[in-house]
Structure formats: C-alpha cells, structure tokens
Amino acid sequence: MDVAGVYLQVMRSVIDGVRADFSTEQLDEASLDALAKLWERKVLEMRTLFKETVHVAPENAPKVNTRKENNRNVPEHPVKAKSSPETQDGFRRGKNHGSPVCEADEILSSDSDDENDDDRSSEFLVEDINEAHLLVSADSQHDEDEDGQNLILAQFEKVARAKSKWKCTLKEGTMTLKGKDSLFGRAGGEFTW
Amino acid sequence: MDLRSYGKFTRTLCILPHCLGLLSFIIVRESCTKPRCHRIETKANQVEMAYYELYRRSTLGMTLTDSLDEMVTNGKLTPTIAMKVLAQFDKCMNEALKNVKTKTTFKGDLYSYRFCDNVWTFVLNNVTIDSVGSGGHKESIIVKSVKIVACDGKNTFGA
Numbered sequence: 001m002d003v004a005g006v007y008l009q010v011m012r013s014v015i016d017g018v019r020a021d022f023s024t025e026q027l028d029e030a031s032l033d034a035l036a037k038l039w040e041r042k043v044l045e046m047r048t049l050f051k052e053t054v055h056v057a058p059e060n061a062p063k064v065n066t067r068k069e070n071n072r073n074v075p076e077h078p079v080k081a082k083s084s085p086e087t088q089d090g091f092r093r094g095k096n097h098g099s100p101v102c103e104a105d106e107i108l109s110s111d112s113d114d115e116n117d118d119d120r121s122s123e124f125l126v127e128d129i130n131e132a133h134l135l136v137s138a139d140s141q142h143d144e145d146e147d148g149q150n151l152i153l154a155q156f157e158k159v160a161r162a163k164s165k166w167k168c169t170l171k172e173g174t175m176t177l178k179g180k181d182s183l184f185g186r187a188g189g190e191f192t193w
Numbered sequence: 194m195d196l197r198s199y200g201k202f203t204r205t206l207c208i209l210p211h212c213l214g215l216l217s218f219i220i221v222r223e224s225c226t227k228p229r230c231h232r233i234e235t236k237a238n239q240v241e242m243a244y245y246e247l248y249r250r251s252t253l254g255m256t257l258t259d260s261l262d263e264m265v266t267n268g269k270l271t272p273t274i275a276m277k278v279l280a281q282f283d284k285c286m287n288e289a290l291k292n293v294k295t296k297t298t299f300k301g302d303l304y305s306y307r308f309c310d311n312v313w314t315f316v317l318n319n320v321t322i323d324s325v326g327s328g329g330h331k332e333s334i335i336v337k338s339v340k341i342v343a344c345d346g347k348n349t350f351g352a
Contacts, residue, residue, distance in 0.1 A: 006293065007253055010285045014257075017281040018274070025274050034269065035260060035278070042256035150339040153247050155346025156313050166303055168313075171346050172290035173297075174251040175322075177334050181252050182324060183290065184297040189341075191303035191317055 003181050011039060048181040150177045154187065164193045244283040245344050248290075257282055294327040304338070315341040 015036050022032050154173025159166070170187040248254050261275040301320030306313070317339050324332045 006289055010253060010282070010289045013285040013289075014278065014282050017285065018278050021274060021277045021281075025271060027270065027274060031264070031269050035264060038260040038263065039257055042260055043253065046252050046256060048252050150336045151250070152339060152341040153251055154341070154343045155245065156343035157346050159308075159313055159343075166306070168315075168343075170341075170343055172287070172293070173343075174248060174253075174290070175297075176252055177322065177336055177339065182295075182332075183293045184295045184324065185290070185293040186295075187297040187299065189299040189301075191299075191301050191315070193303040193306070 003183060006183060007043065007181075011036070011043075048176060048179060148176075148179065151175070152177075154184075161193075166191045166193060242284070244280075244287040246279075246283055247342060247344050248283065248286040249279065250342070251286075253286070254282065295324055297322060297324045299323075299339075301339075311345045313341070313343045315343075317341065 015032060019029075019032060022029070152170075152173055152175045154170040157169040157171055159168040161167075166189075168189045170189065171185065173184050173187055175182045175184065249258060257279070261270065261278060264270040265272055265275050299317070299320050299322045301317040304316040304318045306315050308314075318337065320336050320339050322334045322336065322339075326332075
C-alpha cells in the first residue's frame, strides 16, 4: 500500500495551502521550505515508512523496483541526489530527481529485502537521510514484536453490541502497528468483551 | 445547619445554586471537548469547514506538530501561523483519507471500551488485522494490544 505516496501528497498540499498564509503573515519562503524539510526529516526519522514495498514514481525519476536485482541501480541515486542544488527543498527536487523521501523509501525497502547486507547499506547514504538510514541498517527492529503503542485513529460509522459481541464499522483511518504505518478507507471489527 | 429539619421546598432551594453551578460546569466542559467537525458561520456569513483534529495524533501529525513547535521555539514561526498550518493539515489529511481504498478487518478481544463526548475509545488484545489494498495486495498483522480512537463519522459534511 502506498502510504508514503499519500503522506507526500498530504505534505505537498499542506505546504501549498499555507503558502498564502505565510505571505500574509510576512514570513518568507525560506521559513516554509525549512518547515517542509524539517517535517520530512522527522517523518523519515520515525522509521514508520520502511518495511513497506513502496512503488513511488515521481514524475521524472526512473521507476524503481524493490527487488534484489535493483540494488545495482540504487548506488546511482546518491550520485543524483548529491548533484542536485543544495538550495532546493525536497518537494521541488521531486520534479527532477525524485524527492529524498521517495528515494529513501526505495532504498530503505530494498534494504529490508537484504537484512543481512549491513555492508551494502553503507553505500546508500543519501544526504538528507544519512542518520535515519544508519539506524535502519543497524537495528534489530525486525525481531521486536511491538514498538511503542499500536494506535488506530479513525471515524466510526456504526458501533453495536449483542451481549458480549461487539461489531463496529470504521472509515478513513490511520494505523500505527508494530512500528509501521498504514491507512484504510473502510474497516470492520468484531470483538468479544 | 441541619437540612432535615426544614421542609422539602426549602431543601430544594438550598441545593439549586449548587446544581446550577454544576450544570454550567458541564455545559462549558461539553463545548470545550467536543470534537470539532461542523459548519462555522463566519462574520461574512460564509460557511467554513472545520475538520477533525484527531489525525494530529498520527505519525504525520505528530511530526508536523514537533516541527512547528521547534520552529516556534526558535522564533522562526509565529504561533498563529502554526495553528493555521495545523488546520490546513487537518483538512488535507481528512481529504486524502477519503480517497484511500483499502479495506481492513480486525478481530480480537475487547479489553476496555469508552464512549465519551461522542468519541469511542477501545483497547483490544490479541488482535488480527487483515488489509486488502486496491491492487489486491493482502496483508495480515497480529498484535498483542491496540488502542482505537474513533470520532463520529456519520454526520460529516461530504466533499
């Protein structure tokens, strides 16, 4: 499921949406860019996007498959990212090279295929995601069962109970389960109390 | 003062101010904590939408809140603009989630439930969660414990 894609879309629309408010408040574009970068960095640091097979295809970036044979292509990406101008933020960069978030996901998810390949992960150091990436390759999160609190935020349509059997219908929800994010449009649940 | 020695009417009169005080407290509390998702009539009589703020507790929302807090602390942003950004986030997140096509089911044991201020909060144990994506991609997760927070989705004003 394309969680990273939805996140990117939300981030872009938020930044675009507040651009007008920023100019009203007489704050410059640099602050907006700084916010966008900081937000992006924090989302990557949360490490809730990896372990997903993400097929994010920004406009001009090559479509990257998250299989093992792709690892040969991936070392090219750090070269591309480093050559991009320092001043552009992640979103604008997306038009030419693929945003760091997309690259990060492609790299991170291909890395998760090669769990034993800690050496190779050191080649994939893209400028914005150095720290997050080192954390990903080194940790043993794959072995942990639960990471923090598992949380689902949604809207309920129907909650019903018959004796000790509960049934509910939810919609438009976001889930953080075992350190991984996912989304749903509709959900049904049956629980016993 | 022993109230029992007075008649019923007098006793009611004595209790009434306390009830009114309690009532006003409840009314104030009700308006403060109700989840906001309703039409707001502005001065120009234009209708503005307020969206649920519950997604601010998601990963994306928390990271945005942290980023905004950091920048406000550093003085790079004003609190006013930070609030506007969060309001924009609420709108964009709600709109984006309307387009997600994944269907999920969960089954498990209900440990606790709460329905307060039109918000359901469940804590579930030993839950199996199955997801089917729009591309037919299936996924199954089992977790020991999960918390579900759900606002009222029945009366939202459609896009």
